[in-house]
Amino acid sequence: MKNITIGLMLRISCLLAAAAASSWVQTITKGNKNITKFHFYVHNLDGGPKFPNTTVYGVANASITSTSPTNFGHIDVFDDRVTAEADINSEQVARVQGTAAYAGLQAFVIALNMNFYITSGEFNRSTLGMAGHITAADLLREVPMIGGTGAFRLARGYADSSIYSIDLATGYSVLEYKIYVIAHSDEVVWTGA
Ligand SMILES: *[C@@H]1O[C@H](CO)[C@@H](O)[C@H](O)[C@H]1NC(C)=O
Ligand SMILES: *[C@@H]1O[C@H](CO)[C@@H](O)[C@H](O)[C@H]1NC(C)=O
Ligand SMILES: *[C@@H]1O[C@H](CO)[C@@H](O)[C@H](O)[C@H]1NC(C)=O
Numbered sequence: 001m002k003n004i005t006i007g008l009m010l011r012i013s014c015l016l017a018a019a020a021a022s023s024w025v026q027t028i029t030k031g032n033k034n035i036t037k038f039h040f041y042v043h044n045l046d047g048g049p050k051f052p053n054t055t056v057y058g059v060a061n062a063s064i065t066s067t068s069p070t071n072f073g074h075i076d077v078f079d080d081r082v083t084a085e086a087d088i089n090s091e092q093v094a095r096v097q098g099t100a101a102y103a104g105l106q107a108f109v110i111a112l113n114m115n116f117y118i119t120s121g122e123f124n125r126s127t128l129g130m131a132g133h134i135t136a137a138d139l140l141r142e143v144p145m146i147g148g149t150g151a152f153r154l155a156r157g158y159a160d161s162s163i164y165s166i167d168l169a170t171g172y173s174v175l176e177y178k179i180y181v182i183a184h185s186d187e188v189v190w191t192g193a
């Protein structure tokens, strides 16, 4: 009886996981607008050069970084794997590539400049740009989506993110993201010759 229940629960969670994977990006249309929602996980491997799978490298420090309690002036550049499910070994759907500058003198604040580069599905090779302010202590971080290319030309919106899991020993954190963007792909940009 117990085994049957566990088997059933496993099957249900597999079905839910399959549904989640296929619906990591959803679009609804309202009038002349397409509203697209993305739900995904970012794998940030910040263990330093000693780990072969590191995806985040420090590229600069300021003269005060070593004495700053908030790491002020440090800049990281990253190229992180993005998956629809939380497991890093699940299918890659995108990469997030960019820089994170520690820009708070009083608190741990990151000035984020991140490109969301889709590598799968109907929006393959379209990009969305994200730039904004993150207070590291916030459980929910909100950052503006400032534009896009391909299917997301003239897009705008916002992204919410939170820490899904963190392993300090290996510097591995998983960030859960939801992005909401509005795009009008039929918007006329240029009517001249
Ligand atoms: C990254 O590599 C290290 C060392 O090879 C390994 O212990 C760790 O599990 C890897 N991390 C992930 C998330 O795959
Ligand atoms: C920045 O400073 C930290 C702490 O001293 C050091 O570990 C790191 O290598 C430095 N990074 C760069 C790019 O100079
Ligand atoms: C996405 O685009 C890349 C580069 O053009 C291509 O290699 C890959 O097969 C495409 N993937 C899908 C799912 O269309």
Ligand SMILES: *[C@@H]1O[C@H](CO)[C@@H](O)[C@H](O)[C@H]1NC(C)=O
Residues within 6 Å of the ligand: 027, 029, 032, 033, 034, 183, 184, 185, 186
């Ligand atoms: C909305 O999305 C659909 C499917 O990707 C596309 O064919 C259509 O052109 C888009 N319309 C607008 C107004 O963006």
